[in-house]
Amino acid sequence: GVWVGEHIGLMYYTIGQRQGLGIGGVAGASEEPWYVLDKNLADNTLIVGQGEHPLLYHQALTARQLSWLNEAPQENHIYTAKTRYRQEDQPCRIQWRGDDEIHVAFAQPQRAVTPGQYLVLYDGDRCLGGGVIEARHHTAETP
Known part of the structure; x- marks a missing residue:
């Protein structure tokens, strides 16, 4: 994956969330909205993707x-x-x-x-x- 930003804490995000992610202007990314796809508690990673991502x-x-x-x-x-x-x-x-x-x-x-x-x-x-x-x-x- 590619690092696209920092989050304020995994507990503040829900799978499928679109609003309030603070992601924009990512070089090479499409204009499709970003969604929370998953959360990895072990390494404090918020996994996001664009559009109707398979995850x-x-x-x-x-x-x-x-x-x-x-x-x-x-x-x-x-x-x-x-x-x-x-x-x-x-x-x-x-x-x-x-x-x-x-x-x-x-x-x-x-x-x-x-x-x-x-x-x-x-x-x-x-x-x-x-x-x-x-x-x-x-x-x-x-x-």
Whole structure:
């Protein structure tokens, strides 16, 4: 990668964030907007990219700290889910990993899936509950 600037602290940025990055006038860069693609806590690096960068999209996620309103969802059933506010419902399937972890595979790659945010799962128009996004995966296969 190429160094494009300094950040004020990783905790102040969210995956998919566009505003407030303070990036502009980078030699050789296009005019497309910059987005936060990832954060590397180990070396305090904020990873950014322009436009619809492939690192913004993930096909699956792992969620924990699950909470269900009634019954827990079942495997081999198509549900819908949201990972962001005002997002349209996204078709998905789940796979259980123990009592408090699910792997969620989406029909289409999802933009800006963010660890620490919430996954909300639906069966039709009925909210089933959800959990905290622990990890995101570029492929639908179970890691």
